[in-house]
């Protein structure tokens with residue numbers, strides 16, 4: 001049984017359950033199947049005998065595949081984030097301006113309609129007054145007509 005050297009950037013030699021350890025002589029990272037725990041094996045790099053460590057059951061295994069770290073928060077990415085936020089903020093402000101303009105247009109439209117309604121309503125009041133006058137005159141004419149009829153000799 002021989003350990004596999006862990007090649008830089010190549011994880012294909014490592015399988016699930018493998019024991020990962022470093023050679024105490026040359027420091028080379030190696031992986032060996034779990035059955036090799038506690039055995040003396042020759043180092044894949046320097047050839048010296050290495051005792052394969054027995055994994056501690058209480059210690060969770062280290063993940064075999066490194067989780068890629070997010071890019072460092074350097075000044076460039078911060079500037080990019082700020083630029084994106086500025087763009088979003090500018091768009092939001094534009095939308096707010098648009099909404100305010102729409103609201104003002106609606107208010108103007110409402111005021112205009114209110115003027116028309118008031119003008120129409122005063123015209124209707126005038127017509128109603130004229131009609132009342134006509135109705136009064138008609139009533140008086142009817143009374144006169146009835147009197148004229150009753151006075152008419154049968």
Ligand SMILES: [Zn+2]
Pocket residue numbers: 023024025026027028043044045046047048
């Ligand atoms: Zn070695």
